[in-house]
Amino acid sequence: MTRFDAIVIGAGVNGLVAAALLARRGKKVCLIEAARHAGGMAGLRPGEGPALAHLVHNLSPAVRRDLGLGRDWPFALTPLATVALAEDGRHVVVDGPNAKLADGTAHPFAAAHAALTERLTRYGALLRNMAETAPPGGGMSGIAMMRQGLRFARTGLSLRAMGKPEMRRFLQVLLSNAYDLILDEMSDGPLAGLWTADAVRGAALGPRSPGTVFSLIYRMGHGGIVSRPEGGMEAVIAALEEAGRKAGCTLRTDTRVARILTEGDRVTGVATEAGEILSAQVVLSSAAPLTTARLTGLDHFDIEATRRLRNLRARGTVAKVNLKLARAPALPGVDLASARMVFAPSAEYVETAFNPSKYGEMSEAPVIEAVMPDPGAASPWLSLLVQYAPADLDGGWTAAARDRLAQIATRTLARALPDLPGLVTSAEVMTPDQIGAATGGPGGHWHQAELTFDQMLTLRPGNGMGHYAFGPSGLYLCGAATHPGGDVMGLSGRNAALRALEDRA
Numbered sequence: 001m002t003r004f005d006a007i008v009i010g011a012g013v014n015g016l017v018a019a020a021l022l023a024r025r026g027k028k029v030c031l032i033e034a035a036r037h038a039g040g041m042a043g044l045r046p047g048e049g050p051a052l053a054h055l056v057h058n059l060s061p062a063v064r065r066d067l068g069l070g071r072d073w074p075f076a077l078t079p080l081a082t083v084a085l086a087e088d089g090r091h092v093v094v095d096g097p098n099a100k101l102a103d104g105t106a107h108p109f110a111a112a113h114a115a116l117t118e119r120l121t122r123y124g125a126l127l128r129n130m131a132e133t134a135p136p137g138g139g140m141s142g143i144a145m146m147r148q149g150l151r152f153a154r155t156g157l158s159l160r161a162m163g164k165p166e167m168r169r170f171l172q173v174l175l176s177n178a179y180d181l182i183l184d185e186m187s188d189g190p191l192a193g194l195w196t197a198d199a200v201r202g203a204a205l206g207p208r209s210p211g212t213v214f215s216l217i218y219r220m221g222h223g224g225i226v227s228r229p230e231g232g233m234e235a236v237i238a239a240l241e242e243a244g245r246k247a248g249c250t251l252r253t254d255t256r257v258a259r260i261l262t263e264g265d266r267v268t269g270v271a272t273e274a275g276e277i278l279s280a281q282v283v284l285s286s287a288a289p290l291t292t293a294r295l296t297g298l299d300h301f302d303i304e305a306t307r308r309l310r311n312l313r314a315r316g317t318v319a320k321v322n323l324k325l326a327r328a329p330a331l332p333g334v335d336l337a338s339a340r341m342v343f344a345p346s347a348e349y350v351e352t353a354f355n356p357s358k359y360g361e362m363s364e365a366p367v368i369e370a371v372m373p374d375p376g377a378a379s380p381w382l383s384l385l386v387q388y389a390p391a392d393l394d395g396g397w398t399a400a401a402r403d404r405l406a407q408i409a410t411r412t413l414a415r416a417l418p419d420l421p422g423l424v425t426s427a428e429v430m431t432p433d434q435i436g437a438a439t440g441g442p443g444g445h446w447h448q449a450e451l452t453f454d455q456m457l458t459l460r461p462g463n464g465m466g467h468y469a470f471g472p473s474g475l476y477l478c479g480a481a482t483h484p485g486g487d488v489m490g491l492s493g494r495n496a497a498l499r500a501l502e503d504r505a
């Protein structure tokens with residue numbers, strides 16, 4: 001038997017962050033990953049091409065600070081402008097608050113775009129404050145409870161400081177849908193399409209679904225800046241791995257946890273599939289909540305909790321398509337090598353793209369985000385996130401269905417990049433069912449569980465489970481299914497590790 005202070009299950013972004021943080025605080029930590037490599041969902045690769053996750057939206061500075069990584073991340077991040085692709089060639093280039101047409105002329109809604117960016121970034125800063133802490137309650141120690149209460153009180157004060165009319169406006173938009181919010185500010189077109197596509201990225205929701213403004217504001221917490229990690233997502237994962245290694249954390253890949261061990265109502269360690277027993281009084285799991293409960297034994301959870309876990313909504317809708325190109329595509333007046341391209345020519349288009357997924361069908365005209373992770377290469381890859389491609393496709397994701405998705409994606413992008421089809425030399429596809437099978441994440445969902453009002457903050461992943469502690473004493477959830485959710489961000493792992501440390505202080 002090998003003894004540790006803490007065991008972390010799963011070396012995705014959140015498991016890596018949780019393990020490194022615990023190790024930096026002096027704990028003897030073992031991080032166990034079923035796959036051959038660390039990285040989880042973010043690092044999955046459909047073939048030779050780029051990993052699933054291709055952009056960094058909101059890697060948290062709080063994570064960087066807590067992992068002792070200094071002022072800068074130990075990898076290069078290139079901020080990218082976004083090109084909202086248009087079928088008529090009137091592409092919109094968006095760089096933070098600035099929006100202009102690709103030919104350099106002013107966009108008719110440039111002022112509205114700037115004002116919206118400023119307002120949502122300000123609101124986003126309020127939510128970021130909440131994202132960087134565990135929701136208060138859930139059996140926290142008195143001091144921890146006071147600290148969390150203070151943070152939330154600070155959020156309340158910032159809200160008050162906005163003044164009554166602005167606060168009323170904030171609370172009003174928070175509960176509304178992205179479609180109405182955006183089209184109140186500008187007429188429909190590629191710029192509105194871009195805003196609404198960003199609001200529903202990764203979700204099984206359309207821009208008219210309630211609560212989509214909340215997720216948009218969440219993403220604006222870091223100013224809505226998107227960056228390309230140079231060296232691909234592998235560089236981000238390697239840096240997190242190295243932070244853990246430096247702090248003395250043991251990483252065991254190719255090792256699957258078969259059971260979480262308990263004595264009475266206390267966690268005592270884990271048993272691997274190979275039959276090895278590793279002991280620890282603290283176990284953090286970044287596997288999905290129901291998977292974690294099953295590994296522990298459902299008798300540790302009451303019937304109501306088990307029912308909630310079974311009913312968690314997690315239906316993946318985003319597929320990855322990598323296109324190998326003979327050369328980079330070109331658009332007059334646009335530097336595609338330094339751009340995130342988004343094909344969502346209108347808010348109406350995004351809503352229409354969502355509709356077939358409700359009935360288990362893939363969209364024939366999907367929303368696409370495209371990036372060139374290696375623009376300098378002689379024959380570069382174009383990395384696409386294609387939404388909506390539902391995990392539970394009617395008839396299943398056969399090889400023919402995957403081929404069709406690649407064709408649809410190419411054909412759709414060609415509406416704005418006419419030379420693209422002639423440049424594609426090969427394609428690789430990874431659909432949500434494959435993502436789920438590879439990581440254990442239900443439905444291959446971007447956030448392990450949908451980020452909606454009934455599954456966020458203290459209700460994430462479910463009512464009564466919103467504080468990371470999960471079932472028997474010493475067990476914690478630390479994956480994207482917990483507050484504040486997924487993305488390559490690491491806050492779920494960080495908050496869970498801090499909670500575990502506080503409980504044992």
Ligand SMILES: Cc1cc2nc3c(=O)[nH]c(=O)nc-3n(C[C@H](O)[C@H](O)[C@H](O)COP(=O)(O)OP(=O)(O)OC[C@H]3O[C@@H](n4cnc5c(N)ncnc54)[C@H](O)[C@@H]3O)c2cc1C
Nearest residue numbers: 010012013014034040041042053054055257480486487488
């Ligand atoms: C197609 C797609 C594209 C995306 N692109 C981006 C992007 O560009 N930018 C961005 O910010 N976010 C992106 N995301 C979201 C982001 O990748 C995820 O939210 C994030 O990686 C989740 O990390 P996690 O650590 O919580 O979970 P996971 O990555 O799912 O990690 C859980 C880990 O636990 C392991 N595990 C499970 N069970 C066991 C067990 N019994 N024993 C041992 N190990 C186990 C799994 O193998 C896995 O490695 C994308 C998601 C998808 C689906």
